[in-house]
Amino acid sequence: MDIRSQVTAEEWETRVNLAATYRLVAQFGWSDLIFTHISARVPGGDHHFLINPYGMLFDEVTASSLVKIDLDGNKVMDSPFDINPAGFTIHSAIHAAREDAQCVLHVHSVNGIAVSAQRDGVLPLSQQSIFVLASLGYHDYEGVALNEAEKPRLVADLGDRHFLMLRNHGLLTVANNIPDAFLFMYLFETTCMIQVRAQAGGGELTHVPQPIIDGAMAQAAAVTRGAGGGLAWPGLLRRLDRVDPSYKG
Helix, strand or coil: CCCHHHCCHHHHHHHHHHHHHHHHHHHCCCCCCCCCEEEEECCCCCCCEEECCCCCCHHHCCCCCCEEECCCCCECCCCCCCCCHHHHHHHHHHHHHCCCCCEEEEECCHHHHHHHCCCCCCCCCCHHHHHHHCCEEEECCCCCCCCHHHHHHHHHHHCCCCEEEECCCEEEEEECCHHHHHHHHHHHHHHHHHHHHHHHCCCCCCCCCHHHHHCHHHHHHHHCCCCHHHHCHHHHHHHHHHHCHHHHC
16 A cells, blocks of 8 residues: 555655654664554644554554554554554543644663662753753553553643653653654663663762753753754664665655
C-alpha cells in the first residue's frame, strides 16, 4: 500500500520524523523490545495521532508502517497492524488533555527505571539534570497502563510539564514537536545514567543549587539559540541515513 500518496505532505513529514525517532531510540539503547511507544499528532484538526505497529521492533519501524488512530483507539486508515493497548491508554490521555502535546515519547530505559524506583527520584547532580528538574512531574505506579480510570491521574501529575517520571516504570517526555521530545528524552535518560553512576561511586555527592535550576529554561533557550531539539535534529537524521535510511519508506 502506497501510504505517501494517501496523506498530506505535512502528515508524511511527521511520519518520517516519528519513524526516525523510533530508529534513534533503538540506536541509543532505550527500547524495550516492542513494549514502549512514541506518538505524534497528525497535522490538522481531526485529533488523530500516529503510533507504532505493535509487534514491530523499533529499528524496523517505517513512515508507512505507523498506525493512524483517533482518541478512541480506532484506526482511521487501513493498517495490517494492531496497537499496544497500554500505549493507547497513556498517549491518548495526554494528547486529549494537552493541545501542545504534538509528540509523547515513553521508554523503559534501564537507567530511567532504576531512578524511578528511588524514593527521591531525580537528584540535581549534573548539568543535564537542571533541565529535567525545571519541568518534572511524578506519577505513582498503578500496574500496566490498561485502566481508563488512571488517565485523569496521569494527566494531573504531568500538568503542563515536559518530563514525567513514571515511578517503578520508566520515563516520558512531552513536547510541541518531535525533535524537542527526543532531546528531552536524551536529557532525561542521561540524567538518570549519571545519577546511577554517581551513586555507585560511593562518595559524597554535591547538588546543583536551586537558583541555577530555576534559570534552566532560559539557559536552554540561550544555548540552542531558541531552536531546542531542532538544532541537533538534522545531524541525527544524517546519522540515521548513514546507517539505514529505510525509515523513510
